[in-house]
Every structure is written in structure tokens, then in C-alpha cells.
Amino acid sequence: MTQYKEVDVANARPISLYDVSSKPAISVVGLGYVGAVSTACLSSLGHRVIGVDIDQSKVEDIAAGRSPIHEKDLGRLLTEGVEKGLISATDDLAYAVRNTDATFVSVGTPTAADGGCDYRFIEAAAKSMGVGLRQKKGFHVFVMRCSIPPGTTMKVMTPILEKTSGKRLGEDFGVAFNPEFLREGVAVDDFYAPPKTVIGATCDRTGNILRQICLPVDAEPIMTTIENAEMVKYVDNVWHATKVCFGNEVGRLAKAFGIDSHAVMDIFVQDTKLNLSPYYLKPGFAYGGSCLPKEVRAVAHLAEEAGVSLPMIANLSASNRAQIDEAVDMAVATGARTVGVLGLAFKPGTDDLRESPILEVIAELRDRGIKVVAHDPAITKETAIESQLGYVKYASPGLAALATELRGMLVETGKTVSDMADTLIVTQKNDTYAQIVRDAAETKAKPTIDVVRAFAECPSTDAYQGIGW
């Protein structure tokens, strides 16, 4: 075990933003793939780093400047860090906390027996960190870097720190979440050029200390809440997995038709307006219209006929249906006898009703004996509704009935819808509807269900509910 002389932290100079001569000393807990890379790279930026692990062989490797894992450039950086006297390692976590300004937590978070997250390593580390904090006089920052369910940093780690140390969050220590986005194999390169830097912190002081540490690799980190930062890490990885499965399903389907999947996807990825872009990615209502539902069904059918298993594509319709069912459940839960619908077409700027998902909601509500009144800026009593709804002859009886009954539900204005209904559902974003919904929710406390995120700033009343926010 390599140890430094104990630092008199109470009398040490305070950490100040942008003062490069006082780079915070950092302890890194867990010297696996993430922690070993952090230890090496943070030392290369001039930080004194104490690596900590319960695995003695990893402690010995790091202390000797050897990489405990196979990772490009890691061994060289560790050797340099040890030679410069910046890297040491220990199995004594309390000691490491006492002798550093910030602690990065990168212990393992394996899958628990029930499929959730196993917190045991975090809990054990938090207890030892709390002991170190109790023995320390100055302010300390704890930076959680593990991939964990939202809420873990504040509900699992922080209470243990407070309880074990007897010290107070915000006064004696700060807590942050700073997810790690490195990819194994190119982890060192990713450290110096991260895809993004996300910092969630309990206070400005803590956020600024972390900002300063990240400054050499990212001058513009994304500052957010701890819970948002925790969730982003999970969402990122699920998205990456989704992309892998999507590409692989395209591959299996293309092969069955003798088509080169790489040629197809080379074209696909060149579309950065609709394919590889933020478009279609914000939570909102179910997809609909004349193309997406039809073509998803067509591709699923093609695959079935060709004997190709495409579980992800085949289940898109079920996922879409879950969003429609959610809207129905939310409306029914309000106890409304009359539901008012603002927006019928599947998106604004069109009078196309084909496979508009709100029609499924209306059909379901009417099946349950709930009256519906509706308005759409592009649909009047003269719009040829019946011819557009020809497709519903293959659908549920409730939906088929809409072909003749929808016209009777139409009223002249959105305001009339609001006046007649006990509950509103808004499916399109425009200023008029937003005002009606805000007025209904805030002034009249009328239940309003927003499936489209009609607001930049949503009404702050219990009467307003978003479908995914």
C-alpha cells in the first residue's frame, strides 16, 4: 500500500475555480475499468490521485504504475503518474477521503437477483467514505460515477454518508453525479474527448469544483439535476442497445431478401434530418398517420413470411398501443362523463385522419360510455371524414363506428370543447389550444391531459397531467 503523508486539509488553501495551481486532489474508489482510467487520466491533468480498491492486486498494480486491465495507453499513463508522484493506491478508503478534496465513486453495480441493481458495493463504499468524512475537517465532494437507477445517489449513498459521518450535506460535503461515457478499448481517448459531460450537483459549490476538474476536457459541461444525470446514463445505454438491435434486425431482414444490409444502412445514416437527429425522440403521443403504422405492419409481415425473427420491429405496434392505452387510462381516471379532444389529425397542419391515434382513444372512451366532443383547426363539418376513415373497416367495432359518428362530435371552436367537457385531452401544439388548456387547468382546475407537451413551461397544477412528463 502506497500512502502519502496525511494532508492537513483544514488548513489547506480553499479550492477555487480556475486556479490551476490548486487542482483538487482526488480519490478514486473502485479501480476497475472506469476507476483505473479515471486515475490515470486525472493524474495526466495534474491532479494528485489516490486509487482505492478492496482488491489488493489492483491496488498493487496501480501503485506500481501497471494497468490492471487491457486498455490502450492506460499502462503508459499510470506509469507516468506514479513516476511524477501523482498516483498512489490504497485499500484504506477513509484514509483516501481524508487526504483528498473529492472522491470519485466507480465501484461495480452488478445486476441483483431480482434483475435490479445490486447496491451492496455502493453501500459498503459509502460507509467507509462516511468514516473518512467524519475524521476530516474541510469540505469534501463525493462524485458518484456508477451507472445506477435514478435516485440512488441521494437515496442510497448520501444518507449513509450523513449517518456515518454525522456531517451535513451542503455544509460539510457536497454530492454530485457525473456519469462515465467511456467505451472500453478507446477509454483513454474518450476521456480526453468525451461525447458529452453531464454534471448533476447538490449545490453550486460542488458543481463548480467538478466543473473545474472537467474543464481541460470539456469547457461546456451540461449542468442538470442529479436524478436527470442518473437517468441520462441509463437512457443512453438503452438507446445504444436499441440501435444495435435495430441494425441487426435490418441485417436479418435484408439478408432474407438478398439485399446488402450495409449498403442500406450506409444510405440510412446519411439522413441526419430525420434518421440520426433529435427528430422523433422527444416523448409525446403514439405514432400515427398514413405511413408509419402501415409500414411497420408491412415490414413485420414481410419478416414473418420470410421466417425471420424481428422481435423489436414486430413489437413496435404493441409499444405504440401502450401509449394509446395510457391516454385512455388517464382520461378514464379523471371520472369524466364528457371528454373534450383538442386536435384530431395525427399531427398539426394536416386534415389527415388516417390512423390518427387519438381516434383509437375516442373509440375506447365511447365504448366505456364516455361522451366525446372534439375540435381540430384543419377539420370542419365539410371535411370528407368518411372517405379518410375507410381503413377502419378492418379495425375494432368502436373505431369502425367512428367513420359515421365522428362528424357529430365536432364543435366549432376549442373553447366550446373546453366549455362542454369535464376533462380535456390536447393532442396538438398551438397557441390557442395551449391557452385553453392552461386556463382550464389553472383557473378552473379542470383535468387536462397533454399528450403532446403543448407547453415550454407546463401549468403547475395537479389538474394538468402530461403523458410522459
Ligand SMILES: NC(=O)c1ccc[n+]([C@@H]2O[C@H](COP(=O)([O-])OP(=O)(O)OC[C@H]3O[C@@H](n4cnc5c(N)ncnc54)[C@H](O)[C@@H]3O)[C@@H](O)[C@H]2O)c1
Ligand atoms: N466498464 C465500462 O465501460 C463502464 C462505462 C461507464 C460506466 N460504467 C459503470 O461504472 C461502474 C464501474 O464499472 P467498472 O466496469 O469499472 O466495474 P469493475 O467491476 O471493473 O470495477 C469495480 C471495482 O470496484 C471495486 N470495489 C467494489 N467495492 C469496493 C469498495 N467498497 N471499495 C473499494 N473498491 C471497491 C471492485 O473490487 C472492482 O475493482 C459501474 O457502475 C458501471 O456500470 C462502466
